[in-house]
Amino acid sequence: RSLRIGLIPGDGIGREVIPAGRKILEALPPSLGLNFSFVDLDAGFECFKRTGAALPQKTIDTLKQECDGALFGAVSSPTTKVAGYSSPIVAMRKSLSLYANVRPCKTVLSPAFPSPTKSPIDLVIVRENTEDLYVKEEKTYADPSDPTGKHQIAEAIKRISSKASWRIADIAGQIALRRARMRQAGGKGEARQGMVTITHKSNVLSQSDGLFRATAREALSQPRFNSLKIEEQIVDSMVYKLFLQPEYYDVIVAPNLYGDLLSDGSAALVGSLGLVPSANVGEGIIIGEPCHGSAPDIEGKGIANPIATIRSVGVMLEFMDLPEAAEVIYKAVDANLAEGRLVTPDLGGTATTEQVTDDVIKRL
Amino acid sequence: RSLRIGLIPGDGIGREVIPAGRKILEALPPSLGLNFSFVDLDAGFECFKRTGAALPQKTIDTLKQECDGALFGAVSSPTTKVAGYSSPIVAMRKSLSLYANVRPCKTVLSPAFPSPTKSPIDLVIVRENTEDLYVKEEKTYADPSDPTGKHQIAEAIKRISSKASWRIADIAGQIALRRARMRQAGGKGEARQGMVTITHKSNVLSQSDGLFRATAREALSQPRFNSLKIEEQIVDSMVYKLFLQPEYYDVIVAPNLYGDLLSDGSAALVGSLGLVPSANVGEGIIIGEPCHGSAPDIEGKGIANPIATIRSVGVMLEFMDLPEAAEVIYKAVDANLAEGRLVTPDLGGTATTEQVTDDVIKRL
Ligand SMILES: CC(C)[C@H](C(=O)O)[C@@H](O)C(=O)O
Ligand SMILES: CC(C)[C@H](C(=O)O)[C@@H](O)C(=O)O
Numbered sequence: 058r059s060l061r062i063g064l065i066p067g068d069g070i071g072r073e074v075i076p077a078g079r080k081i082l083e084a085l086p087p088s089l090g091l092n093f094s095f096v097d098l099d100a101g102f103e104c105f106k107r108t109g110a111a112l113p114q115k116t117i118d119t120l121k122q123e124c125d126g127a128l129f130g131a132v133s134s135p136t137t138k139v140a141g142y143s144s145p146i147v148a149m150r151k152s153l154s155l156y157a158n159v160r161p162c163k164t165v166l167s168p169a170f171p172s173p174t175k176s177p178i179d180l181v182i183v184r185e186n187t188e189d190l191y192v193k194e195e196k197t198y199a200d201p202s203d204p205t206g207k208h209q210i211a212e213a214i215k216r217i218s219s220k221a222s223w224r225i226a227d228i229a230g231q232i233a234l235r236r237a238r239m240r241q242a243g244g245k246g247e248a249r250q251g252m253v254t255i256t257h258k259s260n261v262l263s264q265s266d267g268l269f270r271a272t273a274r275e276a277l278s279q280p281r282f283n284s285l286k287i288e289e290q291i292v293d294s295m296v297y298k299l300f301l302q303p304e305y306y307d308v309i310v311a312p313n314l315y316g317d318l319l320s321d322g323s324a325a326l327v328g329s330l331g332l333v334p335s336a337n338v339g340e341g342i343i344i345g346e347p348c349h350g351s352a353p354d355i356e357g358k359g360i361a362n363p364i365a366t367i368r369s370v371g372v373m374l375e376f377m378d379l380p381e382a383a384e385v386i387y388k389a390v391d392a393n394l395a396e397g398r399l400v401t402p403d404l405g406g407t408a409t410t411e412q413v414t415d416d417v418i419k420r421l
Numbered sequence: 422r423s424l425r426i427g428l429i430p431g432d433g434i435g436r437e438v439i440p441a442g443r444k445i446l447e448a449l450p451p452s453l454g455l456n457f458s459f460v461d462l463d464a465g466f467e468c469f470k471r472t473g474a475a476l477p478q479k480t481i482d483t484l485k486q487e488c489d490g491a492l493f494g495a496v497s498s499p500t501t502k503v504a505g506y507s508s509p510i511v512a513m514r515k516s517l518s519l520y521a522n523v524r525p526c527k528t529v530l531s532p533a534f535p536s537p538t539k540s541p542i543d544l545v546i547v548r549e550n551t552e553d554l555y556v557k558e559e560k561t562y563a564d565p566s567d568p569t570g571k572h573q574i575a576e577a578i579k580r581i582s583s584k585a586s587w588r589i590a591d592i593a594g595q596i597a598l599r600r601a602r603m604r605q606a607g608g609k610g611e612a613r614q615g616m617v618t619i620t621h622k623s624n625v626l627s628q629s630d631g632l633f634r635a636t637a638r639e640a641l642s643q644p645r646f647n648s649l650k651i652e653e654q655i656v657d658s659m660v661y662k663l664f665l666q667p668e669y670y671d672v673i674v675a676p677n678l679y680g681d682l683l684s685d686g687s688a689a690l691v692g693s694l695g696l697v698p699s700a701n702v703g704e705g706i707i708i709g710e711p712c713h714g715s716a717p718d719i720e721g722k723g724i725a726n727p728i729a730t731i732r733s734v735g736v737m738l739e740f741m742d743l744p745e746a747a748e749v750i751y752k753a754v755d756a757n758l759a760e761g762r763l764v765t766p767d768l769g770g771t772a773t774t775e776q777v778t779d780d781v782i783k784r785l
Binding site: 138200219314 | 424498502507508511554557559560564571574575576577578579581582583584622623624625626627628629632635645655657658663664665673678681682685686688689692694714751
């Protein structure tokens with residue numbers, strides 16, 4: 058099978074970790090029968106400064122017309138407001154209908170690196186990726202209660218549709234089923250039941266989050282999800298419980314913004330954003346994306362942790378229906394971490410991006 | 422000085438902890454020269470079922486006309502949608518212009534109870550309390566892209582004003598100054614500099630969160646805040662850092678919803694919502710409120726932790742300009758916890774609400 062992969066490094070350490078992702082794909086064992094070709098694509102703040110567009114039309118077109126998958130690095134946010142600039146990752150998710158952002162967080166078992174949590178965790182945040190406050194429909198007007206005319210009011214729209222809520226709950230259910238099957242196949246003791254936790258704030262937002270909650274409940278009560286346990290958790294309690302008993306959770310499904318916060322929280326629970334992958338999943342292309350940002354503080358030093366990107370390659374392949382290839386990558390990463398000899402500074406090591414990548418490749 | 426205090430137990434364990442708060446006020450040393458009278462007020466889901474109003478007008482009127490302060494317990498959220506019901510606490514905050522929700526989180530030093538974090542934390546979340554998505558302006562309409570007419574779209578408005586943003590940043594600055602002064606007065610080693618961290622998501626919400634960010638920055642650059650360190654943190658990173666290095670933070674100022682999530686996250690970092698107080702602060706009345714909910718699982722057992730409420734009495738008194746009275750309460754609570762003999766089950770003990778309350782009173 059021949060697959061074409063778009064490479065969008067973006068800014069900062071994005072340019073250091075995306076090449077690592079490419080090397081991993083090129084080094085996959087021939088027995089998998091996969092053949093990758095690559096196309097370099099532009100996006101990000103640097104691209105904006107150079108070309109006036111943070112997400113050039115050519116990037117979108119190439120992804121749509123040529124690519125089966127892609128890897129997106131990171132973009133830097135300007136520290137002050139820059140007219141005309143807005144995040145290309147949000148625009149890309151929307152314009153390619155990448156409706157689900159899937160973010161697995163699994164405790165690292167490594168002598169190099171003690172787990173920040175008492176019990177190991179293994180959960181997935183399934184984040185709606187196209188709406189909520191991310192529709193970015195905002196307006197600003199003079200505050201009518203202010204006679205001096207100095208004060209302003211700004212409004213943003215949070216939009217929730219039953220279509221998108223159904224779709225995201227449905228894929229969360231499918232992911233929970235697949236994870237339960239894999240646990241069973243793994244066969245260590247009694248595999249725990251699949252579970253989906255629906256997160257919302259419908260005690261305050263009865264219509265918008267109320268619609269998300271009701272639709273997700275309905276989607277997850279389809280007969281094919283009968284084997285799953287379905288729970289819900291108000292989002293503030295979810296943050297609380299995520300920290301105090303994270304080992305309890307399996308799949309957490311959330312509207313866009315809550316998903317953004319919960320996935321950063323989960324990344325903290327495994328100790329480093331440098332470990333946490335994601336995939337942007339839609340009906341067409343799948344885009345893998347490390348959860349970390351462009352990390353200006355370590356940019357150019359060659360010490361960015363490539364693991365989040367390498368795992369994102371795995372998650373991308375999973376959603377391209379190539380679970381065996383994904384498994385090969387996950388196992389190689391786990392072996393690198395289990396030895397704990399070649400790890401980057403964020404995990405207490407001294408290895409470079411390249412050394413870690415090469416060590417993972419040796420284990421593929 | 423004579424002070425009149427409204428008591429609004431609400432639902433569930435609210436009815437068990439608010440009496441504890443009253444007992445503490447009654448037991449304060451006479452040398453403080455304070456004289457309290459009380460008025461019982463109704464609100465909550467039970468009240469709604471009984472009277473049709475979750476927040477009776479009489480409660481609002483009495484608070485406005487008679488009370489200097491009040492203690493609010495908790496309200497239970499119905500598990501399914503109930504027509505006409507909406508949270509009285511949100512309505513109360515708005516109708517009394519309680520513009521700041523102040524939530525201090527401090528690690529418990531107790532043999533009964535190991536801290537969940539490596540280093541002890543001592544931070545305050547200062548949450549805007551009147552706007553953001555809590556304006557609860559929502560609408561629902563048929564999804565125009567759905568020919569079957571089954572699908573719906575719901576929208577909520579997130580509203581941010583420069584007035585409210587200025588006000589909340591200003592009080593956050595004042596709190597940071599006061600805390601820095603108290604640390605200096607405490608005089609243990611070199612007291613750390615006061616700091617305010619501004620939280621927002623202006624990389625996505627450039628207008629609404631952008632206005633919050635810009636206004637907060639401006640408010641905190643007033644000369645009287647010169648001694649403070651001012652930082653900002655995008656809210657997803659804030660969740661990440663809050664979990665990974667909470668000891669770094671001093672005062673965190675946030676729009677309403679982020680503040681809601683960050684304060685539950687901070688509560689997890691001290692190990693139990695049963696420990697975390699808050700005060701709703703405005704220009705008139707101050708309302709103390711434990712951060713926990715109505716806890717239906719332990720309702721009626723007499724084992725609810727009264728510490729969150731007792732500390733809320735302290736925070737209420739602080740903002741009524743009675744810092745000495747507040748200090749007496751904090752010290753008594755700390756002494757109860759430091760001994761760790763009489764603590765409730767959430768802290769691994771077996772004491773009842775009443776036993777803990779009486780033990781704190783002995784130490785006043
Ligand atoms: C960079 C930012 C726009 C983005 C988001 O909010 O989705 C990031 O935080 C993420 O989680 O991918
Ligand atoms: C009960 C709920 C409406 C409330 C809120 O969201 O403010 C609660 O979570 C709180 O933090 O006081």
